Amino acid sequence: xxxxxxxxxxxxxxxxxxxxxxxxxxxxxxxxxxxxxxxxxxxxxxxxxxxxxxxxxxxxxxxxxxxxxxxxxxxxxxxxxxxxxxxxxxxxxxxxxxxxxxxxxxxxxxxxxxxxxxxxxxxxxxxxxxxxxxxxxxxxxxxxxxxxxxxxxxxxxxxxxxxxxxxxxxxxxxxxxxxxxxxxxxxxxxxxxxxxxxxxxxxxxxxxxxxxxxxxxxxxxxxxxxxxxxxxxxxxxxxxxxxxxxxxxxxxxxxxxxxxxxxxxxxxxxxxxxxxxxxxxxxxxxxxxxxxxxx
Ligand SMILES: Nc1ncnc2c1ncn2[C@@H]1O[C@H](COP(=O)(O)OP(=O)(O)O)[C@@H](O)[C@H]1O
Ligand SMILES: [Mg+2]
Numbered sequence: 001x002x003x004x005x006x007x008x009x010x011x012x013x014x015x016x017x018x019x020x021x022x023x024x025x026x027x028x029x030x031x032x033x034x035x036x037x038x039x040x041x042x043x044x045x046x047x048x049x050x051x052x053x054x055x056x057x058x059x060x061x062x063x064x065x066x067x068x069x070x071x072x073x074x075x076x077x078x079x080x081x082x083x084x085x086x087x088x089x090x091x092x093x094x095x096x097x098x099x100x101x102x103x104x105x106x107x108x109x110x111x112x113x114x115x116x117x118x119x120x121x122x123x124x125x126x127x128x129x130x131x132x133x134x135x136x137x138x139x140x141x142x143x144x145x146x147x148x149x150x151x152x153x154x155x156x157x158x159x160x161x162x163x164x165x166x167x168x169x170x171x172x173x174x175x176x177x178x179x180x181x182x183x184x185x186x187x188x189x190x191x192x193x194x195x196x197x198x199x200x201x202x203x204x205x206x207x208x209x210x211x212x213x214x215x216x217x218x219x220x221x222x223x224x225x226x227x228x229x230x231x232x233x234x235x236x237x238x239x240x241x242x243x244x245x246x247x248x249x250x251x252x253x254x255x256x257x258x259x260x261x262x263x264x265x266x267x268x269x270x271x272x273x274x275x276x277x278x279x280x281x282x283x284x285x286x287x288x289x290x291x292x293x294x295x
Contacts, residue, residue: 005197006037006125009229010138012217013203014210018234018273020046021280022203023136025289031066034131037124038068041117042137045070050281067130071120073113080116081107087179094176095160114143118190125193138200141220147187148224154184199227204262205235206255211262218266230269232293233259238274 009026011019023038024047030036037059040047047070048055055068056075062068085103092098106112118139125133139147158180200221204214214231221228236255242248262270273292276285 004128004131006128006130006133008121008125008133008135008193008198010135010198010200010226011203012138012140012200012221013232014205014213015044017203017205017210017214018232019203020050020136021286021289022201022232022234022273022293023134024050024281025286025293026295027066027068027132027134028283028286029290029293029295030132030134031063034065035129036066036132036134037130038066038134038136039117039121039124040068040070040136041076041114041139042070043073045072045136047136071117076113076116076120077107079120080112083119084116087183091176091179111143111146114139115146118143118147118194119186122186122190122193125197135198138221138226141217141224144194144220144224144226147191151184151187151191154180154187158184195225195227199229201229201232203232203234206233206258206262208258211258215262215265218268228268230271231262231266232271232273233262234273235275236272 011023011026013019020040020042023040027036027038038047045056047068051060051062051068053060053062053068055062056070056072059067059069081103088106089098089100089103092102121133121135124130158177202214202218202221204210218228218231236259237248237252239252242252259270259272271293273289276288278285280286280289
C-alpha cells in the first residue's frame with residue numbers, strides 16, 4: 001500500500017521573531033501522536049542548541065516520534081551537486097561549449113540553495129516516512145518567484161532545445177530534452193506540494209518592522225496560492241507585568257498599537273503568544289506555547 005504523503009506546516013517571518021520556538025512547540029505537539037520531522041532551513045538555526053545534539057549533519061532522532069535536521073547551506077549545496085550537477089552539465093553542454101566548472105558558477109547563483117531545499121522537502125514529503133513535516137523558515141518570496149519564472153524558463157528552454165537539436169541533428173546518450181522535462185515536472189510538483197499539502201504560519205512581534213514584514217510575507221504566500229494558517233503575534237507583554245512601570249507601560253502601549261494595526265490589515269487568524277520568562281526551550285514552556293497556539 002502506498003504511504004500517505006506528509007503534511008507540511010511552515011513557519012516564516014523576520015529573524016528573531018520566534019519561528020524556531022513555534023516550530024519546536026508545534027513539532028513536540030504533533031510528535032505526541034504522529035511521526036514528525038522538523039526541518040530547519042533558517043541560516044541562523046538553533047535546533048542543535050535546543051536539542052543539545054548536533055542535528056546539522058543528517059536527520060537525527062530526538063525521541064521515538066520526532067526527528068530533526070538543520071539544513072546548512074554547505075550540506076544543501078553538497079546534496080544539490082550530487083543530485084543535479086551531472087544533469088545540468090549534460091543540458092548546458094549540449095548546446096554551449098562549457099567545461100564542468102560551469103557548475104561552480106551555477107552553485108553561486110542566488111537562491112540555488114533555498115530552491116534545492118524545496119526539492120529536499122519534496123523528496124521527504126513523497127517518501128511519506130513522516131506524517132507531519134514542520135518547516136522552520138519557509139522559502140522566501142524571492143525563491144517562490146524563482147520557481148514560477150523557472151517553469152516558464154523550462155518551457156522556453158524546451159522550445160529552444162528542440163530547434164537546436166534539429167539543426168545539430170544529433171543527441172547525446174542522455175537526452176537533454178528529457179532532463180529539461182524532468183526539471184519542469186519537478187518544479188510543478190514543488191508548486192503543487194506547497195499549494196496542496198503545506199500551510200504557513202507567519203510569525204511576528206508586536207512592533208512596526210516585523211509586522212510590516214509579516215504582512216508582506218503573508219500577502220506573498222496568498223498570492224502564490226499557499227494556504228495561510230494565520231499570524232502568530234509573539235512576545236506580547238501582559239498588562240499585569242507592565243503595571244506601575246513607565247518603561248514597560250509605554251512598551252505595551254506600542255505593542256497594543258501594532259496588534260491593532262495587524263488586526264486592521266488582515267482578516268486571517270491572529271494567535272497571541274505572551275513573552276514568557278525563563279528558559280523557553282524547556283519542555284513545559286514549549287508545551288505552554290503549543291497550548292496557546294490552540295492545538
Ligand atoms: N514567547 C516568547 N517568550 C520569551 N522568549 C521567546 C519567546 N519566543 C521566542 N523567544 C526567544 O526569542 C529568541 C528568538 O526566538 P527564535 O525562535 O530563535 O526566533 P527565530 O527562529 O525567528 O529567529 C530566542 O532566544 C527565543 O528563546
Ligand atoms: Mg530560528
